[in-house]
Amino acid sequence: xxxxxxxxxxSLNVKAKGHEADPVKIAGKLRRLVEEFGVPPAExxxxxxxxxxxxxSLNGLGTPGxxxxxxxxxxxxxxxxxxxxxxxxxxxxxxxxxxxxxxADSTGAIRFVVxxxxxxxxxxxxxxxxxxxxxxxxxRGSINLKIHSGTVIREISRDTILAPAVTPIxxxxxxxxxxxxxxxQEWDVTHDRMLQNGLLADQxxxxxxxxxxxEGKERLTPGTVYSLYYAxxxxxxxxxxxxxxxxxxxxxEGDIPVIxxxxxFAGALVHIAPxxxxxxxxxxxxxxxxxxxxxYCPVHEIQPGFLYDLRIKGWLDDGKVTREILIQREVTExxxxxxxxxxxxxxxxxxxxxxEVFLRFRDRIxxxxxxxxxxxxxSRMLVNSCEPLRFDPEETAxxxxxxxxxx
Amino acid sequence: MAAMARGGFSRRDxxxxxxxxxxxxxxxxxxxxxxxxxxxxSPTYVLLPTGERxxxxxxxxxxxxxxxxxxxxLFYRARVIDPTGTFFVMAGSYQPEAMQQIARIEPPAxxxxxxxxxVYETPDGAVLVSVRCESVTPVDKDTRDRWxxxxxxxxxxxxxxxxxxxxxxxxxxxxxxxxxxxxxxVYEALSQLSL
Numbered sequence: 001x002x003x004x005x006x007x008x009x010x011s012l013n014v015k016a017k018g019h020e021a022d023p024v025k026i027a028g029k030l031r032r033l034v035e036e037f038g039v040p041p042a043e044x045x046x047x048x049x050x051x052x053x054x055x056x057s058l059n060g061l062g063t064p065g066x067x068x069x070x071x072x073x074x075x076x077x078x079x080x081x082x083x084x085x086x087x088x089x090x091x092x093x094x095x096x097x098x099x100x101x102x103x104a105d106s107t108g109a110i111r112f113v114v115x116x117x118x119x120x121x122x123x124x125x126x127x128x129x130x131x132x133x134x135x136x137x138x139x140r141g142s143i144n145l146k147i148h149s150g151t152v153i154r155e156i157s158r159d160t161i162l163a164p165a166v167t168p169i170x171x172x173x174x175x176x177x178x179x180x181x182x183x184x185q186e187w188d189v190t191h192d193r194m195l196q197n198g199l200l201a202d203q204x205x206x207x208x209x210x211x212x213x214x215e216g217k218e219r220l221t222p223g224t225v226y227s228l229y230y231a232x233x234x235x236x237x238x239x240x241x242x243x244x245x246x247x248x249x250x251x252x253e254g255d256i257p258v259i260x261x262x263x264x265f266a267g268a269l270v271h272i273a274p275x276x277x278x279x280x281x282x283x284x285x286x287x288x289x290x291x292x293x294x295x296y297c298p299v300h301e302i303q304p305g306f307l308y309d310l311r312i313k314g315w316l317d318d319g320k321v322t323r324e325i326l327i328q329r330e331v332t333e334x335x336x337x338x339x340x341x342x343x344x345x346x347x348x349x350x351x352x353x354x355x356e357v358f359l360r361f362r363d364r365i366x367x368x369x370x371x372x373x374x375x376x377x378x379s380r381m382l383v384n385s386c387e388p389l390r391f392d393p394e395e396t397a398x399x400x401x402x403x404x405x406x407x
Numbered sequence: 408m409a410a411m412a413r414g415g416f417s418r419r420d421x422x423x424x425x426x427x428x429x430x431x432x433x434x435x436x437x438x439x440x441x442x443x444x445x446x447x448x449s450p451t452y453v454l455l456p457t458g459e460r461x462x463x464x465x466x467x468x469x470x471x472x473x474x475x476x477x478x479x480x481l482f483y484r485a486r487v488i489d490p491t492g493t494f495f496v497m498a499g500s501y502q503p504e505a506m507q508q509i510a511r512i513e514p515p516a517x518x519x520x521x522x523x524x525x526v527y528e529t530p531d532g533a534v535l536v537s538v539r540c541e542s543v544t545p546v547d548k549d550t551r552d553r554w555x556x557x558x559x560x561x562x563x564x565x566x567x568x569x570x571x572x573x574x575x576x577x578x579x580x581x582x583x584x585x586x587x588x589x590x591x592x593v594y595e596a597l598s599q600l601s602l
Contacts, residue, residue: 268465268557270426270521271541315423317465319561322425367467367519367544369553391552396600399559403594 072108076138109176111144142175168204201258266371267318277358280306426465428558432491457565458575467554490596
């Protein structure tokens, strides 16, 4: 075994504190401890360093950069030394950050950040490094490793093949996660820089995913199963979201069972909100905002070439909780029995105009029992199917029993 | 922070009060009402004898009578019957939609009512509970029957949980609620459904 690397590093550390220590002597001590006395290398290093620190009355020397640890054992706030592989590099959000990405070892994965001020060598994707004196930090509920000017980085050679553990979606926690999941929904992008967003599912649950526009990033195909290694798990307003820009995406053959991304809710429709019924939308590409009565779009001003749409915004209530629902055109047509064409005709030939459509909708469905299913966004349900709930005489008998007879 | 990033207003800050299912025979017995918090806009609640606070109700029954009252401040009073008794329903100028809806209804008719219960005392000392409506919509008999089932279930759930929550304890203390009485009420309501 060669101790010169470690010895040189230790001697440089000592030198940084203004003292001289001969690397050859240090290497000799290390060899003696390890080979003659069977001390583990990390422990040998610690004892040599401690000895030097005593000799020169240094405080800060200690074991360089804290205890060596596996990635899954890191705790926020500690200084540490890790050996890990760069499994992903991500675009850096700020000029203060030179590099960011994901490190992994056989026990887990963690995000890392290299400060621009650290003057660190550029890390390369796919290579192993030893990081001494890095700081474990916590940001938005997930821990990460900060590489600063005091961190010593050395490339090491390892041929360990990392097999990241796949986590059921329901068990994801903020940080880094790998899942095997199916793309079950694709949603409209809500941002210029967004390439794709939608919903992933496995048997345990569903999670939103997002891919930001970046060179070499491709969209996922809806209905396809993927293994997604080292995705970033973020939390937004109580929900998790997988950022796949860091992930290694591997399409899988075949299909997997998934739970439905839809939730169901039954109750009485207790309110229909203004803005329900026949509405006009802004025709400008990608806008789609609802226009005011004067055909005014808050962004694109007067739009005489508006597009009609039908929808119902309301509250469904089961007596214990009440939930906001948004019913889009097709389901609205089916539920109210009024097609969009009929609604347009009604609005155009009636003195009340579009209000007439609202009033008819109200008379047909307000106060009725409905069962809706759809996906949940920002605590509002986007309904994709909705049925009236009918009276079921069978329930009466069971409830009569529960009430305990006429006595 | 999260709320700021999403435009300074978080939808989660606002929770709409659920509409409780209560039989006329129970709401008639309610006396206790209170305001949660000191703010003028804080919600007010009626404490039900079966131990749940109630800011809003959903009920379905037969509108049998309606009466227009007042000159300057026009309002409607109506009676809505369920298998256990009568709800006193009203809609004033602050509920123009409900008022217009009532105006168009020809009694008798099945109606679904969403509204806020109020407890008040008459000059001669009697306590009355009325429902100030947000909407009164004509519905069919099937919806009425569905409501009786729904309301029976909700009432039995409340009876089962009576005394296990702070509101439930308070109800037991203030009303000396006899669960058997309300079970009987539920039983009678269900018995009137055509089997």
